[in-house]
Amino acid sequence: METDCTRAELPADGDVITPLATGTRLLHIGPHKTGTTSIQGALFEARAEMARHGVEWPAATRHPMEAVLAACARTGMMGDPAPTERHWERLLEQVRGTGRRTSVISSEFFADAPDDDTVERIVEQLGGERVHVLVTLRPLARIMPSQWQQYVQNGLRMGYEDWLEHLLRKPPYDRPTPSFWRRHRHDRLVERWARVVGAERVTVVVVDDRDRQSLMRTFEALLGLPAHLLRPIPDAANRSLTLAETEMLRNLNKEFRANELPEELYSQLVRNGAVMHMKNTCAPGPGDVKICTPQWAVEVAAGIGAEMAERIGSTGVRIVGDMSLLSAVQLSAVQQPAAGTGAVPRIAPEAAAHALYGALAAAAGAPVRHAAPAKSRTVHQTSSRELVRVLGHRCLKRLRLR
Known part of the structure; x- marks a missing residue:
């Protein structure tokens, strides 16, 4: 506990x-x-x-x-x-x-x-x-x-x-x-x-x-x-992440390793994309399991x-x-699990959506490899409207190339 x-x-x-x-x-x-x-x-x-x-x-x-x-x-x-x-x-x-x-x-x-x-x-x-x-x-x-x-x-x-x-x-x-x-x-x-x-x-x-x-x-x-x-x-x-957020990320880590994806992707899309955006936009609530x-x-x-x-x-x-x-x-009384509540760690839909959006925005915002100096603004400091615009332009460009 x-x-x-x-x-x-x-x-x-x-x-x-x-x-x-x-x-x-x-x-x-x-x-x-x-x-x-x-x-x-x-x-x-x-x-x-x-x-x-x-x-x-x-x-x-x-x-x-x-x-x-x-x-x-x-x-x-x-x-x-x-x-x-x-x-x-x-x-x-x-x-x-x-x-x-x-x-x-x-x-x-x-x-x-x-x-x-x-x-x-x-x-x-x-x-x-x-x-x-x-x-x-x-x-x-x-x-x-x-x-x-x-x-x-x-x-x-x-x-x-x-x-x-x-x-x-x-x-x-x-x-x-x-x-x-x-x-x-x-x-x-x-x-x-x-x-x-x-x-x-x-x-x-x-x-x-x-x-x-x-x-x-x-x-x-x-x-x-x-x-x-x-x-x-x-x-x-x-x-800190809640238990549900951590478990979501831990299972993602398993998939990431099992599919032998490049570690640069993890840094850019997962840690500095999905996780960072989720932490900056979602505050844990009283119902979140610690x-x-x-x-x-x-x-x-x-x-x-x-x-x-x-x-x-x-x-x-x-x-x-x-x-x-x-x-x-x-043990603190407020930190002990309440008797008989059967609290289950479930990630809020909003948190999952923000994590997914953070990964998409990170993919739109920079190349995978860190060949250039870090930008002055990180993904989670950029407005959603601007990120969507950048992501849309990049998707259209790739479709035209195909």
């Missing part, structure tokens, strides 16, 4: 957060599903105001994903163009351009750095002793359903409960998504980066889901910014969380927030 983590007391060390020294390069490494997209949007939106207070956002976008993937020797999302070293070099140039001013870089893909050598190279290139690493954490039971549906958006075909079985009960626990435990064995993640920069230059922030603004306030305090300068930016494209984690998995995740909290506490890193949240899991 979905989980809600509660605690009885306030964080013991959360009252006062000492700002980092001027000139620090704050490196936020995620990991995934710990509020990264929200804080990246807020930092990017406030970059001009932050600069007036001596803090720079050196990246040209809200998330320098390609640059960080290249730095970690990771491939891009399924069907996307492969990131190159030039992406990383460009980000480094922008970081160096901040001079002696404080700066902040954020990407959850830094958590995918495969080994100490990669971490050491990243830290050295970003400024060596000027780098301070920030890790944001949430309980595993909160992360698992979100991470599963994200993997499905990148081509995963395995159902949620089967995926949990492999993740939690089948050694070596690395199939079919080996990146999960590299990202979310949080004690090892903290230890890996602390070995390189030293425990005194690592801050771990435990995100409290009861207070959606707490992460913003923590970043402001660490960076020496005025309170409430950072504000959440609405982003429908970042919402992705529910079985009780056995919740309990296993809580046990792992307790073990991770203990190990992180012994590393000597600075901790902001309540570490007991990583293991204190309690």
Whole structure:
């Protein structure tokens, strides 16, 4: 079942957060599903105001994903163009351009750095002793359903409960998504980066889901910014899929693989076409069934969380927030399936129509292969009337050619 983590007391060390020294390069490494997209949007939106207070956002976008993937020797999302070293070099140039001013870089893909050598190279290139690493954490039971549906958006075909079985009960626990435990064995993640920069230059922030603004306030305090300068930016494209939406996509993934279609088609038509348009135009309603984690998995995740909290506490890193949240899991009354309702995950006709339309519009809007730079407007930002006109013209052109 979905989980809600509660605690009885306030964080013991959360009252006062000492700002980092001027000139620090704050490196936020995620990991995934710990509020990264929200804080990246807020930092990017406030970059001009932050600069007036001596803090720079050196990246040209809200998330320098390609640059960080290249730095970690990771491939891009399924069907996307492969990131190159030039992406990383460009980000480094922008970081160096901040001079002696404080700066902040954020990407959850830094958590995918495969080994100490990669971490050491990243830290050295970003400024060596000027780098301070920030890790944001949430309980595993909160992360698992979100991470599963994200993997499905990148081509995963395995159902949620089967995926949990492999993740939690089948050694070596690395199939079919080996990146999960590299990202979310949080004690090892903290230890890996602390070995390189030293425990005194690592801050771990435990995100409290009861207070959606707490992460913003923590970043402001660490960076020496005025309170409430950072504000959440609405982003429908970042919402999680419902169970029915995820199952629709998972079954599409099976058909896609069975027919051996090119991965470029998946990137263009499925992830950036059908799924993106559906997420931007359809908000989940009260009758939509959520992705529910079985009780056995919740309990296993809580046990792992307790073990991770203990190990992180012994590393000597600075901790902001309540570490007991990583293991204190309690079901929320509003998240428990209602007894006797027999809720069945059914995708709304409107959502299915928007998904189909998004795929058609993507097919009309660009060639399959990404030979040209991305356009300034994505498909889901273009009006339906204009997309229909473009699609019609392309269909007529192809008919004439035939």
